[in-house]
Amino acid sequence: SSGINAEYGAASAPVWMFPGQPESSLLGPAGPYIVLTEAYGLADPECPSRVSKSWSLIASMATTDAGLAKLQQLFHLCHPLTTDNAHLLSDWLNEMYFDMAMVNYPYPTSFLAPLPAWPVAKFCTAANTTDIISGIAAGAQVYANHTGKVPCLDLDKDPAGDLGMTGWDYQSCTEIFLPISSD
Secondary structure, three states, rough: HHHHHHHHHHHHHHHHHHOOOOOOOOOOOOOHHHHHHHHHHHOOHHHHHHHHHHHHHHHHHOHHEEEHHHHHHHEEEEEOOOOOOOOOHHHHHHHHHHHHHHHHOOOOOOOOOEOOOOHHHHHHHHHHOOOOHHHHHHHHHHHHHHOOOOEEEEOOOOOOEEEEHHHHHHHHHHOEEEEEOOO
């Protein structure tokens, strides 16, 4: 069905990017985000909207001490956020969205992080609250602490270890030209 196709697409999205393609094309720079939006939208039609709205809310909160403290509390961060390192939270969330879509299987997995079956749907269910940031933070726990055994979220550590962001960052920098863009 279309849900299964979206999951396969999300898993292979980086391979689809080629320079010179129209921005709105699946082969263009926004292609992976188009596929991710579809995958999260299949889980809950309002989920992509909540994620989209969260970016500006997080950026706004990161401009004040009270907002930084609230983000630290909501996301159960190990280390204090400052205006200088607040971007780490957004970077981590961006990677989380990709990782969860990539392993959005109908059974639990543990090779990127201990995750339940259909983690995207679990994220979207947890994120479905009236307070967008509280919802996103609750949803992030699906990826960061599904087992309930992690005392805090360390933005400096990749929960996927060698399989996750560090390896991908190196590979994408040294082997593949990836012109990714998003709104």
